[in-house]
Amino acid sequence: MELGDIREQLHNLNEVSQTLMECESVTDAVQKALVEVRSKLDVQVASIFLFSNEGVIRRVGINGVDAKGEPK
Secondary structure (H helix, E strand, C coil): CCHHHHHHHHHHHHHHHHHHHCCCCHHHHHHHHHHHHHHHHCCCEEEEEEECCCCCEEEEEEEEECCCCCEC
């Protein structure tokens, strides 16, 4: 991996970190993280899954558009 690529990745990570630090709730953090993921990875849809206290994985957020252009 090139040094320039590593610097860019660290810069992106820092930007996302700063954005999430400003959130006042988990819901706000999830939504902002989804916007950042879609932007940085240039994808149509992003989802975040978390484990519950019982060990069950559940989707806590989704952001994007499907193949028909419908919002998710």
